[in-house]
Amino acid sequence: MAYPYRHESETRILSEGFGDPAARTVAGWKAMGGYAGIARALEIGREATIDEVKASGLRGRGGAGFPTGLKWSFMPKDARRPHYLLCNADESEPGTFKDREIIRWTPHQLIEGCLVGSYAIGAAHCYIYLRGEFFESTQVLARALEEAYDKGLVGRDIMGSGVDIDMTLHVGAGAYICGEETGLMSSLEGRRGEPRVKPPFPAAVGAFGMPSTINNVETLAATPHILRHGGEWYRQWGTDKSPGTKLFCVSGHVRKPGNYEFPLGFPMMELIEDVCGGIPNGRALKAVIPGGSSVPIMSADDCRECSLCYEGVEAAGSMLGCASVIVMDDTTDIVKQVRRMAYFYAHESCGQCTPCREGTAWATRILRRIEDGRGTEDDLDTLIEISEQMTGTTICVLSDSLAMPIISSIEKFRDDYLALIRRGERVGAA
Amino acid sequence: MSDARFRNPGWAGNTGEFDLTEADVRGSEFVGEQPLDGGHPGVAPSLPYMLVRKDPEAPLFEGPYLERFEKIRTRYPTARAALIPALNLAQELRGHVSPETMDEVAALLGLSDAFVRGVATFYTMYNKRPVGRFLIQVCTNISCNIRGADEVLAAFLEHTGTELGETSSDGDFTVAEAECLAACGFPTCVQINSRYFEDVSVEDVPEVLARLKREVNDGF
Numbered sequence: 112m113a114y115p116y117r118h119e120s121e122t123r124i125l126s127e128g129f130g131d132p133a134a135r136t137v138a139g140w141k142a143m144g145g146y147a148g149i150a151r152a153l154e155i156g157r158e159a160t161i162d163e164v165k166a167s168g169l170r171g172r173g174g175a176g177f178p179t180g181l182k183w184s185f186m187p188k189d190a191r192r193p194h195y196l197l198c199n200a201d202e203s204e205p206g207t208f209k210d211r212e213i214i215r216w217t218p219h220q221l222i223e224g225c226l227v228g229s230y231a232i233g234a235a236h237c238y239i240y241l242r243g244e245f246f247e248s249t250q251v252l253a254r255a256l257e258e259a260y261d262k263g264l265v266g267r268d269i270m271g272s273g274v275d276i277d278m279t280l281h282v283g284a285g286a287y288i289c290g291e292e293t294g295l296m297s298s299l300e301g302r303r304g305e306p307r308v309k310p311p312f313p314a315a316v317g318a319f320g321m322p323s324t325i326n327n328v329e330t331l332a333a334t335p336h337i338l339r340h341g342g343e344w345y346r347q348w349g350t351d352k353s354p355g356t357k358l359f360c361v362s363g364h365v366r367k368p369g370n371y372e373f374p375l376g377f378p379m380m381e382l383i384e385d386v387c388g389g390i391p392n393g394r395a396l397k398a399v400i401p402g403g404s405s406v407p408i409m410s411a412d413d414c415r416e417c418s419l420c421y422e423g424v425e426a427a428g429s430m431l432g433c434a435s436v437i438v439m440d441d442t443t444d445i446v447k448q449v450r451r452m453a454y455f456y457a458h459e460s461c462g463q464c465t466p467c468r469e470g471t472a473w474a475t476r477i478l479r480r481i482e483d484g485r486g487t488e489d490d491l492d493t494l495i496e497i498s499e500q501m502t503g504t505t506i507c508v509l510s511d512s513l514a515m516p517i518i519s520s521i522e523k524f525r526d527d528y529l530a531l532i533r534r535g536e537r538v539g540a541a
Numbered sequence: 542m543s544d545a546r547f548r549n550p551g552w553a554g555n556t557g558e559f560d561l562t563e564a565d566v567r568g569s570e571f572v573g574e575q576p577l578d579g580g581h582p583g584v585a586p587s588l589p590y591m592l593v594r595k596d597p598e599a600p601l602f603e604g605p606y607l608e609r610f611e612k613i614r615t616r617y618p619t620a621r622a623a624l625i626p627a628l629n630l631a632q633e634l635r636g637h638v639s640p641e642t643m644d645e646v647a648a649l650l651g652l653s654d655a656f657v658r659g660v661a662t663f664y665t666m667y668n669k670r671p672v673g674r675f676l677i678q679v680c681t682n683i684s685c686n687i688r689g690a691d692e693v694l695a696a697f698l699e700h701t702g703t704e705l706g707e708t709s710s711d712g713d714f715t716v717a718e719a720e721c722l723a724a725c726g727f728p729t730c731v732q733i734n735s736r737y738f739e740d741v742s743v744e745d746v747p748e749v750l751a752r753l754k755r756e757v758n759d760g761f
Contacts, residue, residue, distance in 0.1 A: 284625055
């Protein structure tokens, strides 16, 4: 059976089981080498497990890119209080659709990753926070978890090691902000998903007031492979600062959108042109958002030499985020798309901090006005000013996430704005 | 759905270029659109389901729902943490979460009415008022938008004869706009009740609606 997104040049570590329903059973996952990672972790002990992940250089795949092993090492070593591992499966960054694929094709990969993470930080209970829309994925994961419980892989005395690790699927109810780690903790506790001020950091005071670690699905899914083959093995891919492979979610104007797994540092243009079949209908590339909607927009020129690793995208003036590459051709109305993003952030702002609550809504109104041909050139200055006031002034980075596309789009596509303001001309409206 | 072009809406992985069957994608174990009964001692998920059959007067909670509720409570160290799962169950039964439902859930968990209303109104998946048999949520966020999601949304409104957020006169359809559904590679993504319909184009809309109508008539 052909799987929609497959390209012969891929390095398939995480995505090896995509497209094969057999990987959804314990036997199928074991046949692919599964549950050997947690077995090795249990054998070498907690400290060595963390050291192995540290050695691999694995960085958090949820967007921030924080080194995973280091994050785990922040957890207190004593076991006087319960520790929790929270798996962030609240995938809702526009442009991102990798975690859903991991969960629904290889649920045991995630379960094993959660076991490795829980064991490493001394957590006896792991909560997997899924977004409420993930009906199918939750079905698949629940069935896999039932089987894992029945086979003694999860629960009391896992694999006869004397270690207890429970796992609970917790399904949210629709809020982008619950993907922010402290917002996720609030939501798990049964509150509004409002982010909290850090410090205290989750490793000190996390879910239910106890030491907690929050990891993304893709991060946790990578850890069993690292344990099985060793940290050095993982470093054979990627760059020094961005080791390993990564799922790139390509969407927008390409012939074959999808999730493709490549070593970090893969050239962006090769991904768009060769792997995804290029831009359809003979159109030209106009812009790319490389890491989900919360990062600066790149112009076509920025993309030419850009390699897709944390430092490579940064050098090109943007951020890798969760590697959600949104490709836009020259028919794209940038003003409309930025307005759509602004509307999204205004809708999803939790409302705690004034710069975000007011700023996102205000920016949306101004962008709407420009889009309707009623804008002025002063509006662009106002947008920049609002954006600057939304940066670094709030509890979480939701408003910063809107400021970046606004500022970068005005810098790079000022002509699109001016055409609307001066002549009422809309790009791509033909 | 049998025709070649619009092969398998409702389960993912179809880009129109590859021939996947439902069994390929879901695996033979897939149970379809049924509530997760939480039959296993270790697994008790509850989702903010939207089912075709809704019973706004259903009691909170009785029979298998009470069993699920009691099991959910054992999975958390605090009573409050069971709030969102409990609201999910309530919506699954009743189809929406009214202020009265919020108060009932508050009483069940020993929380204040005000606190529960604050939480329930924070989350967008809780329908604050009744919706049609099918709640059609069209993603219009950036990845779908640049591929024509606004037109798909307009087509759903046109063919159901409704306004955004309103329910059609026969009670079948409510059309709403959704934020990113995490299926950006398959634009436009439309969530209908709990199912994803992917790669939906303007031309597919009448066919999707006809299929839903058939499901209602078949007593689904």
